[in-house]
Amino acid sequence: xxxxxxxxxxxxxxxxxxxxxxxxxxxxxxxxxxxxxxxxxxxxxxxxxxxxxxxxxxxxxxxxxxxxxxxxxxxxxxxxxxxxxxxxxxxxxxxxxxxxxxxxxxxxxxxxxxxxxxxxxxxxxxxxxxxxxxxxxxxxxxxxxxxxxxxxxxxxxxxxxxxxxxxxxxxxxxxxxxxxxxxxxxxxxxxxxxxxxxxxxxxxxxxxxxxxxxxxxxxxxxxxxxxxxxxxxxxxxxxxxxxxxxxxxxxxxxxxxxxxxxxxxxxxxxxxxxxxxxxxxxxxxxxxxxxxxxxxxxxxxxxxxxxxxxxxxxxxxxxxxxxxxxxxxxxxxxxxxxxxxxxxxxxxxxxxxxxxxxxxxxxxxxxxxxxxxxxxxxxxxxxxxxxxxxxxxxxxxxxxxxxxxxxxxxxxxxxxxx
Ligand code: ADP
Numbered sequence: 188x189x190x191x192x193x194x195x196x197x198x199x200x201x202x203x204x205x206x207x208x209x210x211x212x213x214x215x216x217x218x219x220x221x222x223x224x225x226x227x228x229x230x231x232x233x234x235x236x237x238x239x240x241x242x243x244x245x246x247x248x249x250x251x252x253x254x255x256x257x258x259x260x261x262x263x264x265x266x267x268x269x270x271x272x273x274x275x276x277x278x279x280x281x282x283x284x285x286x287x288x289x290x291x292x293x294x295x296x297x298x299x300x301x302x303x304x305x306x307x308x309x310x311x312x313x314x315x316x317x318x319x320x321x322x323x324x325x326x327x328x329x330x331x332x333x334x335x336x337x338x339x340x341x342x343x344x345x346x347x348x349x350x351x352x353x354x355x356x357x358x359x360x361x362x363x364x365x366x367x368x369x370x371x372x373x374x375x376x377x378x379x380x381x382x383x384x385x386x387x388x389x390x391x392x393x394x395x396x397x398x399x400x401x402x403x404x405x406x407x408x409x410x411x412x413x414x415x416x417x418x419x420x421x422x423x424x425x426x427x428x429x430x431x432x433x434x435x436x437x438x439x440x441x442x443x444x445x446x447x448x449x450x451x452x453x454x455x456x457x458x459x460x461x462x463x464x465x466x467x468x469x470x471x472x473x474x475x476x477x478x479x480x481x482x483x484x485x486x487x488x489x490x491x492x493x494x495x496x497x498x499x500x501x502x503x504x505x506x507x508x509x510x511x512x513x514x515x516x517x518x519x520x521x522x523x524x525x526x527x528x529x530x531x532x533x534x535x536x537x538x539x540x541x542x543x544x545x546x547x548x549x550x551x552x553x554x555x556x557x558x559x560x561x562x563x564x565x566x567x568x569x570x571x572x573x574x575x576x577x578x579x580x581x582x583x584x585x586x587x588x589x590x591x592x593x594x595x596x597x598x599x600x601x602x603x604x605x
Contacts (some may be wrong), residue, residue: 228243268287270287271357273293274355276351278350283306293356293358295310296309312330315342342356372539386412436566441478442480442481447471452485456492457495460492465501468504468507472509472510473597478591479566486559493556495520495521495524503522503523504580522582523580525577567591568590571586572586
């Protein structure tokens with residue numbers, strides 16, 4: 188080492204040590220960078236301690252914001268999955284970027300498989316394709332689907348963000364059904380009112396044309412005009428009764444109703460209504476009372492009795508009964524009348540549904556009686572059971588659950604009367 192200044196040697200040694208120190212840290216950093224994890228950041232010394240410390244903090248922050256982002260995304264996806272509406276996100280080219288399970292159900296998509304597919308390739312109905320092209324989405328599109336049963340969808344497109352589009356689909360089958368029922372109901376009421384009004388107007392015009400009513404004209408027209416006016420009155424009364432029943436959910440009163448006594452009164456009404464044309468029987472085998480609204484039940488039971496009388500030819504039989512059946516109690520009206528073919532039975536409680544329109548009208552029917560009965564029974568947790576055979580007669584039974592019954596002994600006098 189002679190000739191080389193000692194200071195230079197020392198400097199070279201220091202530099203070599205320094206180089207070694209840095210090379211070792213760089214090697215550690217390179218190894219760590221192959222699988223960077225904040226928990227395995229290598230230990231460092233000197234300058235490297237600060238560098239590794241900063242790396243550790245940076246990576247922790249990044250991991251934290253990543254997991255926050257993932258959690259937020261999961262939250263959004265869960266919210267999207269829980270949505271009762273179908274949601275599909277389309278990119279600028281109309282290709283699916285994401286969709287929720289309800290959209291799969293509504294539009295027949297499979298989110299896992301169909302991402303990246305063009306929506307018009309999967310939802311091919313021409314109205315949908317037209318709607319998509321229209322680029323004016325202020326009004327939703329009504330789409331009828333027949334996959335897995337008939338249903339109606341309302342589809343609305345909402346452009347947003349970077350030329351993306353949100354497709355929102357909603358099942359409006361029930362809404363449509365209610366709307367159809369409302370339209371049918373208005374059409375039915377108008378139709379029912381038109382005939383008597385036409386008859387009344389006809390007579391009034393005849394009287395006006397004749398320059399007033401003479402005795403003969405009045406004698407002929409007044410009974411017919413009265414009959415038509417009564418028909419309208421019955422219709423309006425039944426409509427009001429239905430609307431009252433529909434607008435409140437529970438029976439207005441919870442009083443004890445002495446049904447054996449009510450049955451007796453209705454039996455006398457039936458005798459008056461039949462006016463000797465039928466054999467009317469009363470069969471009360473329990474003294475049980477019901478809890479509910481007496482006027483409502485009187486009107487429901489009265490409707491069943493009036494139907495039995497109206498749809499039973501002369502010399503037929505009508506029997507009113509009040510009896511226990513297991514834990515239930517049953518008010519039934521049996522007749523030996525014209526009976527009802529099986530296919531009509533499920534529809535009888537629909538408003539204005541009649542098997543024979545002209546027979547119903549001739550006997551003063553409005554077509555609303557059984558709809559009222561059904562409502563009243565529903566409000567009393569009861570149900571209507573109909574058994575009938577064409578040409579042989581029918582039995583309409585109002586069945587009430589034990590919660591509606593107050594058990595009472597049947598007085599011997601109630602047993603049977605005819
Ligand atoms: P309506 O005023 O026409 O009698 P309802 O709602 O009371 O209306 O009854 C609906 C239809 O059910 C009637 O038009 C009739 O066709 C049928 N119906 C009801 N009760 C009887 C019965 N006891 N026997 C035969 N048919 C009946």
